[in-house]
Amino acid sequence: VTVPVTLDHHRYDVVIGAGLIERAGAWLAPILPQKRAVVITDETVAALHLPRFMASLEETGIDARAFVVPVGEGSKSLSRYARLVDDILAHGMERKTTVIGLGGGVVGDLSGFVASSLLRGVPFVQIPTTLLSQVDSSVGGKTGLNASSGKNLVGAFYQPRIVLADGDALATLPRRQRVAGYAEIVKAGLIADPELFSWCEANGARVLDGDPAALTEAVRRACAFKARVVMEDERETAARDGRALLNLGHSFAHALEAHFNYDGRLLHGEAVSIGLGLAASLSVALGHARQELGDRIDRHLRMLGMPAGLDWFDAPLSARELIGYMARDKKMQDGRLSFVLLRDIGAAFTSNDVDMDRVTEVLRRAGCEA
Numbered sequence: 001v002t003v004p005v006t007l008d009h010h011r012y013d014v015v016i017g018a019g020l021i022e023r024a025g026a027w028l029a030p031i032l033p034q035k036r037a038v039v040i041t042d043e044t045v046a047a048l049h050l051p052r053f054m055a056s057l058e059e060t061g062i063d064a065r066a067f068v069v070p071v072g073e074g075s076k077s078l079s080r081y082a083r084l085v086d087d088i089l090a091h092g093m094e095r096k097t098t099v100i101g102l103g104g105g106v107v108g109d110l111s112g113f114v115a116s117s118l119l120r121g122v123p124f125v126q127i128p129t130t131l132l133s134q135v136d137s138s139v140g141g142k143t144g145l146n147a148s149s150g151k152n153l154v155g156a157f158y159q160p161r162i163v164l165a166d167g168d169a170l171a172t173l174p175r176r177q178r179v180a181g182y183a184e185i186v187k188a189g190l191i192a193d194p195e196l197f198s199w200c201e202a203n204g205a206r207v208l209d210g211d212p213a214a215l216t217e218a219v220r221r222a223c224a225f226k227a228r229v230v231m232e233d234e235r236e237t238a239a240r241d242g243r244a245l246l247n248l249g250h251s252f253a254h255a256l257e258a259h260f261n262y263d264g265r266l267l268h269g270e271a272v273s274i275g276l277g278l279a280a281s282l283s284v285a286l287g288h289a290r291q292e293l294g295d296r297i298d299r300h301l302r303m304l305g306m307p308a309g310l311d312w313f314d315a316p317l318s319a320r321e322l323i324g325y326m327a328r329d330k331k332m333q334d335g336r337l338s339f340v341l342l343r344d345i346g347a348a349f350t351s352n353d354v355d356m357d358r359v360t361e362v363l364r365r366a367g368c369e370a
């Protein structure tokens, strides 16, 4: 299946299916401007999928060299970036040499930024290998690195020539990473696609169990959703709605991630799962949605054993601390605390005037201490 992404100055396909890494050469040879590429990947993905991938490039006469970075968020650092571009330039890079990112969102964000900045921009290809990167980060053109002051503060919008989302890659993905990616799929349904949410209620367990057909269908639906949002609001400039809605549950999620120092104890998608429940509770507390909405979302997450509610954590968190993180997170965006709220399944909207006392109340009811 192919999900086309059509933007003002650029169009490309997100190809979803099995065997894409194995046949990558056949997909890429016709569209690379030069039969040369550099592949950026991480150690785990290199061990699992790089040999097949490189063999496939070689078969079609693409001369490629792989650069392997350590696993984890630490590779989205300025120092790692500096070392990587120096290594790539030392190896030899021309304006038409393609940068290929093979890996999860970390590799995608890093390789995309490398592609956007090397020689002021070289062709870029994304081969996302986690569920999260297949449904979320590989579609939309955001690339970036972390700075000392915060996550994703250095970056560029840069679109790939093609995205190959290989279902086979997900076969090696640990369940915990599938859970994390699945939270973003549920999010997509909640924002604007009630049919997707109902599909999740019926098929979510199969997705988390790694059923290939269910995974492909989930990726197709979530990619189509994200592509639609991005096509309407490529650079997140729409005053309301648009791309901002993708942050449903994320104010809470980022605060939780900050509390755990982004250190891997809590994955982004796990934080999003909890954040979705909290966003629903806040929508109910503010009178925008009925209690049944909150109950339905909570029931779905808990039925699958997803993180839901602050009882997920061993010890109670501090509401004041979490709100402090939210304020800081938001200030960097627009100087105001805005939240994405729900009226119903598939009906999200943004609000700029949420009373922080109500947020405190929701956090306390969910299990926070003052």
Ligand code: NAD
Residues within 6 Å of the ligand: 042, 043, 044, 045, 048, 071, 072, 073, 076, 103, 104, 105, 106, 107, 109, 129, 130, 131, 132, 133, 136, 137, 138, 139, 140, 141, 142, 143, 144, 152, 169, 170, 171, 172, 173, 174, 177, 180, 268
């Ligand atoms: P990740 O890239 O760190 O991958 C998670 C783990 O899975 C890593 O240990 C990785 O080595 C491993 N892995 C990857 N593919 C595998 C496979 N096929 N089999 C087994 N293991 C595999 O994390 P992620 O969750 O994919 O992405 C998170 C990153 O994405 C964050 O840095 C976040 O900021 C970014 N992100 C970007 C956007 C965007 O729009 N650009 C959107 C959402 C998230």
Ligand code: ZN
Residues within 6 Å of the ligand: 136, 184, 250, 268, 272
């Ligand atoms: Zn997210």
